[in-house]
Amino acid sequence: MNAAHRTGTGEIRTLALASGIRIELDAETALDADPDPKGPAIALHAGAVVVTVPAGHAALTLSVGEARLATQAGQATEFAVRCKPSDGLSGWVGGMDADLTCLSGLVTVVPAPGRGATRLTAGQAMATGSDARGVHPVDIASVAAWRRGLLVFRDTPLSQVVEDLNRYRPGRIILGSSSAASRRVTGIFHLERPEEALGSIRTALALSEVRLGDRIVVLR
DSSP: OOOSEEOOTTOOEEEEOTTSOEEEEOTTOEEEEEOOTTSOEEEEEESEEEEEEOTTOOOOEEEETTEEEEEOTTSOEEEEEEEEEOSHHHHHTTOEEEEEEEEESEEEEEOSTTSOOEEEETTEEEEOSTTOOOOEEOOHHHHTGGGGTEEEEEEEEHHHHHHHHTTTSSSEEEEOOHHHHTOEEEEEEETTOHHHHHHHHHHHTTOOEEEETTTEEEEO
């Protein structure tokens, strides 16, 4: 709540720093940014961003939870970061995990203090946290499709799909069972029509729905 830059439910906006860096904020995102041209830094506290660093710029660092990402000085770079509370007790006390993707250029990621650094080139991604896996290729067009007004899912766990939909829909969608959370979703949905997306997913997965008032939806 004390972050310098925040977006609300369904709100997407772009932050242009004086140094030429552009930060695109997804809905329900919070961050602090130090635009110092000699060493710009971003601290991501919630949500997701796409950061564009122009050629000739000093190296930029982004911290999210224990992870730290850095760009290459002088090289034009674009990367995406999405964060969420860590699983278990760590998440309850503020621990954060992240998905980090290089869209162009080169970034270096240190997932936690004392861990080795990993380099990501365009089209590569990695994650931190309990479900982390090594460097893997990704479809760049779908990683931050929210910039184009879309949500793109390819064999994505329903738990993550619901997390994304909750960024754009007033109220909350709640999964009523672990079996529902693990179901997989593939599809393309419009951010401006989250109720339509919810209905399509419910029908495709044959889920039941219970509504508590106008805003709370429980899926089983």
